[in-house]
Amino acid sequence: MFLRSLSARLLLLTIFFVMLGEVLIFVPSVARYRMTYFEDHMAAAHLATLALLASPTGKLDQALTDELLAEVGVHEIVLHRPDGMVQMLDGPSPPQPDVTFIIGGGNVPIWIQRSFETLFSSGNRVMRVLGTSPFEPDTKVEILLDEAPLRAEMWQFGGRIFQLSIILSLIAAALVYLSLQWLLVRPMRRITASMALFSHDPEDASRVIIPRGGRDEIGVAEKELAAMQETVRQALGQRARLAALGTAVTKINHDLRNILATARLVTDGLTTSAAPEVRRVAPRLIDAIDRAIALCGQTLDFSREGAPPFAPSRFKLRPLLNEIEPGLALPDNGPSIELDAPAELTLKADRDQIYRVLLNLARNSVEAGAHRLRVTATREDDAIAIEVADDGPGLAPRARENLFRPFAASGRPGGSGLGLAIARELMRLHGGDLVLVASTGTGTIFRITMPAAKATAKAFSREPASAT
Numbered sequence: 169m170f171l172r173s174l175s176a177r178l179l180l181l182t183i184f185f186v187m188l189g190e191v192l193i194f195v196p197s198v199a200r201y202r203m204t205y206f207e208d209h210m211a212a213a214h215l216a217t218l219a220l221l222a223s224p225t226g227k228l229d230q231a232l233t234d235e236l237l238a239e240v241g242v243h244e245i246v247l248h249r250p251d252g253m254v255q256m257l258d259g260p261s262p263p264q265p266d267v268t269f270i271i272g273g274g275n276v277p278i279w280i281q282r283s284f285e286t287l288f289s290s291g292n293r294v295m296r297v298l299g300t301s302p303f304e305p306d307t308k309v310e311i312l313l314d315e316a317p318l319r320a321e322m323w324q325f326g327g328r329i330f331q332l333s334i335i336l337s338l339i340a341a342a343l344v345y346l347s348l349q350w351l352l353v354r355p356m357r358r359i360t361a362s363m364a365l366f367s368h369d370p371e372d373a374s375r376v377i378i379p380r381g382g383r384d385e386i387g388v389a390e391k392e393l394a395a396m397q398e399t400v401r402q403a404l405g406q407r408a409r410l411a412a413l414g415t416a417v418t419k420i421n422h423d424l425r426n427i428l429a430t431a432r433l434v435t436d437g438l439t440t441s442a443a444p445e446v447r448r449v450a451p452r453l454i455d456a457i458d459r460a461i462a463l464c465g466q467t468l469d470f471s472r473e474g475a476p477p478f479a480p481s482r483f484k485l486r487p488l489l490n491e492i493e494p495g496l497a498l499p500d501n502g503p504s505i506e507l508d509a510p511a512e513l514t515l516k517a518d519r520d521q522i523y524r525v526l527l528n529l530a531r532n533s534v535e536a537g538a539h540r541l542r543v544t545a546t547r548e549d550d551a552i553a554i555e556v557a558d559d560g561p562g563l564a565p566r567a568r569e570n571l572f573r574p575f576a577a578s579g580r581p582g583g584s585g586l587g588l589a590i591a592r593e594l595m596r597l598h599g600g601d602l603v604l605v606a607s608t609g610t611g612t613i614f615r616i617t618m619p620a621a622k623a624t625a626k627a628f629s630r631e632p633a634s635a636t
Contacts, residue, residue, distance in 0.1 A: 178348050182341040190333030194326065196276065199283040201325050205318055206271055206297050210309040213245040214301045217255045233257050243294070243312040250306035262312055263294045271299030287323070292316040355386040359393060366397050371404050428461045478597075482516045485509050485545055485552075488523055492543070495527050496534060503534055503558075509545035515552065517598050517618065525591040525602065526556065529614050532587065533558035538611070547620060554616040555605070563607040571604055 216236040220226055228236075236257060237243065244258040269282070293315040301307040362377035369375060376397045379390040435457055438450035489507045496502075515522065526543070533541050538558035545554045563571070572592050592602040600618030607613070 178353075179341055179345045182344040183337050186337035186340045187333060190329070190337065194329050194333070195280055197329060198287065198322060198326060199276065199280040201322060202283045202286065202318065203271070203279060205321065206269070206299065207302065209241060209311055209313060210271070210297065210299050211302045212240045213242060213257075213309055213311045214247065214303055214307070216240050216257060217245060217247045220255050220257070228257070230260065234259060240311075241313060241317060243314075244310075245312075246310040247301075248308040248310070249304075258312075265296035265312060266293040268296040268298070271297060283322070286315060286319055287326070289315075289319070352386070355380075355390070359386075359389060362393065362397075370397070370400055371408075373401060376401065425461060428457055432457045432461065478518050479520065480516055480518055482514060483519050484511070485513045485515055485554075486511050488519065489526070489543055489545070491523060492526055492530050495523075496530060498534070503539050503541055505530070506540070506542045508542070509554075510547070513545055513547060513552065515618070515620075518594075521594045521598075525594055525616065526554070528587045528591050529556040533560055533612065536560040536612075550620050551600075552618055552620055554618075555613055556616075557611060557613040559611045562609050562612055563604075568604065568607060572602075 216239070219228055219232070219236060237245070237259060244262040245256065246258075247255040249255070294312060295315055295318075296310065296312055298308065298310045301309045359377070362375070366375045366377070377390060377394050379394050380387060382390070432454070435450060435454050438446050438453070441447055441450070486507070486509050489509055492507075493505045496505075498505075530541060530543070533556065536558070538560035540559045542557045543554065544557075545552065547553075572589050588602070595602045595616055595618060598618050600616065602614065602616050605613040605615045
């Protein structure tokens with residue numbers, strides 16, 4: 169479990185990157201060590217030639233020469249002074265060089281390449297190295313030495329670098345691990361623990377995280393999480409209260425609807441009253457009672473739990489559209505209705521619910537003051553689009569902003585805003601949607617989209633979900 173945790177991953181990544189950094193440091197370090205090895209041997213070679221200056225003859229016996237060459241670690245030393253004098257220390261039979269290197273020439277990549285050639289080669293080549301003396305810039309030093317001792321010292325240097333890299337990587341990884349554990353992992357664990365605890369009982373106020381008050385990203389995340397948890401907790405509480413209120417309203421609404429239905433029957437008799445004042449007031453009273461009954465019915469429909477029952481059937485759209493005008497009960501001088509739909513256009517849906525949606529849109533247009541209503545239907549690939557357009561004054565800005573929100577706003581005075589909310593819910597349960605296309609001072613256009621006959625059959629093959 170530890171290897172799967174964020175802390176373990178951070179630890180391993182830290183060790184890896186520190187080791188990678190040490191490798192990048194090791195490469196030029198080895199090249200520099202090889203260069204220093206040559207420079208040290210040339211400095212020692214220059215010092216060894218000083219013994220020739222102390223000799224009266226300018227020469228040394230072979231035993232002393234061999235001892236000096238052994239101390240320097242070379243086979244031959246040649247010193248070229250600026251005045252043309254050449255001083256030499258060599259054995260009786262110095263070996264022939266296999267490779268020549270000039271100190272101070274080339275560039276870093278070349279020296280790195282040659283360093284690795286020495287490091288990973290086998291055998292013992294004889295190297296001829298030429299360079300400037302560190303004591304006299306105008307003096308040139310030439311030495312002849314073996315490669316095997318250099319390789320051995322380079323491997324020892326590499327081992328020391330590797331050990332140091334391991335120690336540094338472990339120390340850096342431990343420090344980074346402890347820092348991240350304190351600054352990041354512990355706060356993240358606190359946040360995740362709070363989220364898990366809150367999910368078991370979101371309505372418990374004691375489970376809301378208490379921000380530690382930091383100004384960094386973790387502190388901001390804790391503040392936002394606390395605000396979100398509090399919002400969810402309040403929303404759930406409000407939902408429970410609204411559910412209880414909705415149940416009570418539904419019961420009251422059912423009884424109120426029955427009372428209004430009785431009042432409607434009694435009010436019908438007032439239209440034949442002998443008193444002129446009663447006959448004049450009766451139509452307005454009847455309209456008010458009808459609106460109250462309609463509001464009760466819409467409220468009951470909207471508060472019904474679950475989706476309304478479906479009765480899908482295959483039918484042609486044109487006959488359904490022809491029923492809209494009789495359903496509106498328009499007077500002789502009322503608005504005109506134009507229908508434009510192909511006679512062969514067929515739907516598979518709940519006929520009564522589709523009629524209810526279309527009738528609601530048409531009634532809204534008429535009640536808004538439209539004089540002309542046009543309903544068009546077209547098939548677009550696997551979908552059917554029905555547009556209801558009128559020449560009314562358009563919707564108010566506030567009505568457009570809250571168009572499909574129940575009880576939020578209505579396009580006409582006295583409206584509840586439930587009609588369009590229920591209409592959209594019905595269309596979404598059919599696998600389609602109801603949207604407002606445009607609403608200006610010259611008219612309003614609503615569009616209904618729904619799957620064609622084949623696609624609609626699939627929509628009814630599964631249980632419909634509640635609309636949002």
